[in-house]
């Protein structure tokens with residue numbers, strides 16, 4: 001079943017970005033985030049354990065909607081889809097990757113950093129884009145400035161967002177949700193401190209959107 005990426009982004013104000021070194025932490029981490037109210041999870045394909053972790057979450061935590069992050073090319077997209085990813089996220093995009101994503105039917109959140117990149121993806125039918133790296137590339141100022149000229153586009157800013165800055169991002173009309181790793185701190189994941197993760201998720205899940 002294919003669901004629009006906008007419908008997935010509407011499920012929670014924050015998408016946890018998870019970089020997992022160890023497959024065994026994947027399921028308890030996903031359960032803690034879902035318990036806290038964040039069901040949409042992005043597992044970055046940046047570690048050896050990533051695809052196994054994604055597969056385990058897809059199989060064992062059906063209440064989570066797990067996707068793959070850091071998808072850089074069509075091969076990774078296909079591997080992620082086969083592992084059970086329900087959506088894919090990329091930090092930037094190429095024409096080849098956008099084409100493959102459309103052909104795959106997998107909901108896709110392509111990354112952009114400039115107005116021209118956003119226009120190119122809009123031309124290809126993508127209306128919700130990841131703005132990455134949000135903080136480094138202009139943050140709130142950029143999003144406010146593009147709101148009028150790119151009136152039909154919405155964004156999921158990611159990269160450098162903190163619990164302190166997330167509310168201001170979510171208050172913007174062209175922000176659908178934000179992505180961030182702060183809800184799954186490396187230390188808490190390493191020590192299996194799922195209560196802390198659940199608490200961070202619970203706070204994040206109550207953030208208000210426009």
Ligand SMILES: O=C(O)C(=O)C[C@H](O)[C@H](O)COP(=O)(O)O
Nearest residue numbers: 017044070091158159160180181
């Ligand atoms: O790997 C990717 O494709 C990325 O997009 C990078 C992630 O979005 C950031 O690592 C999350 O950013 P932080 O919340 O600042 O940690």
